[in-house]
Amino acid sequence: MKIVVCVKQVPDTEARLKLASDGKAIAEADINWIVSPYDEMAIEEALKLKEAKGGDVVLVSVGGDRVQAALRNGLAMGADSAIHLKDPLFEGLDSRGIAWALAAAIKPLGPDLILTGQTGVGTDDSQVPGMLAEILDLPQVTMAVKIEITDSKATVKREVEGASETWETTLPAVISAQKGLNEPRYASLKGIMAAKKKPIQTMDAATAGLKAEDLAPKTRIVAMELPPTRSTVKMIEGDPDTQVKELLRILHDEAKVL
């Protein structure tokens, strides 16, 4: 089966962030970029399906030159090839624009399955999977914690507030990965060496058949700031009995949360 995995490159989750000089984004200097953790799960799932059923895993990512490292990372895990959507027109896209760009690259591939992370860590939008499915006119199942493929159908387990749902969908479909789906493998040294020879196709907007109006942002960030600093912590001293008694008193009388 042919599986496409959408990959986003994001700042390391341990990174401490600073603001860019325009005050509308984060400063990109000194950031260690990684593959979004949920996208790693999507790659892992694609590789497991390929190992079980045979097939071909293609990665797709949108962004500047640095994105190549994320694609190489996925290729080193075991994906077969990658498409790098790169064009000045792709700068400053919102989720909708990204979904349009990905859709344009994916459609001609005619995949049986499209896997993504449930959200891109950082922008935390959870928008691309659903938008991509709508643009490609495919069914979707989001936040999957278990995927089983039989014939031309997928059975997917998904967790919601206080319950767990089992979905069935026809294929092709867009399925997004949630934590719990699998434990992504590390790239082996052999995988890293092999990845150097695997093809990354660079595609611009014109080649993908995209026009500026498809990509025009419908939302824009007008300001970004660091979170307000919290007031200094009040330490509750004394022996454990005193601490517990004082804490309950404060939570009830002062903070009024109990």
Added chain:
Amino acid sequence: MPSILTYAEHRDGTLRRPSLEVVSEARRLADQMGGDTKVECVLIGSGVAPLAATLAAHGADRVHVVDAKELAAYATEGYARVVAQLISNEKPKAVLIPYSAMGKDLAPRVAARVGAGLVSDVVKLTVKDGKLQARRPMYAGKTFATVEWVGEPQMATLRPNVFPLAPADAARKFETVTADVEVANQRAKVVSMQATAAGKVELTEAQIVVSGGRGLKGPENFHLVEELAAALGAAVGASRAVVDAGWVDHHYQVGQTGKTVSPSLYIAAGISGAIQHLAGMSSSKVIVAINKDADAPIFKVANYGLVGDIFEILPKLTEAAKTSLAGRK
């Protein structure tokens, strides 16, 4: 007539709280916008009409009831079609949807279908020159962005537990409209649903959360956190370290690659406060940290700190909480 449309999520014949938060916020915004801006709700399902009155009590002027047997269970495509059709007909200025598991699944599909801009996980909305401005955490709360829309409708998903409920007024007048829609075949659908352990409070919607971390030393001690949570009527959370170590299931995880919570009270027990974890809970209103290490980073975000042995403090706190809460009832 200008309007704001909200999506009403329900389960087992009851509206879920985030739906009421969303309609309450829509009412506040509509009143600020003036010009007789109406609040409209869309209620989809089978046999759901009786729920309209509760939406009205929290601020809806008009409830569009879309009732069909085929729509009894949520399915993305069918529901997205209904909401998109309503947006095309009513041309609302804004569409507000809870940032719940369902809302996260539905909203992007609707936005792509109607070509609208969508802002996710919004924690504040303001009216500026008749348009909306959204504030939302990004990078899991390490930054906050102010976001505007280009064109209408301005679609947003709202973080649960952040927007206050408007006081319910059962006497508010409202109108119910029955909308007819064509239910096309659903390619992806729910075939079964299983409730997770009964009586458990949902993490993302809980008013109180008690979380445990590596300071508990092993899975055999995690019951100390669960017992305190039970005494407080709280939901149970965990740090990534203990989830990755396999002590508890991943759906307990609070943090950047887990759940984001904003309860009134968050108690972190034996959690050092890795930036990953802080990202998921720093929007809590009151934070209590209990840790043996006075230099733990968790104390930098906490309102109240207890330095000490959690194996001693947690059982005492559980007992004292039981007694004092029982005494107050």
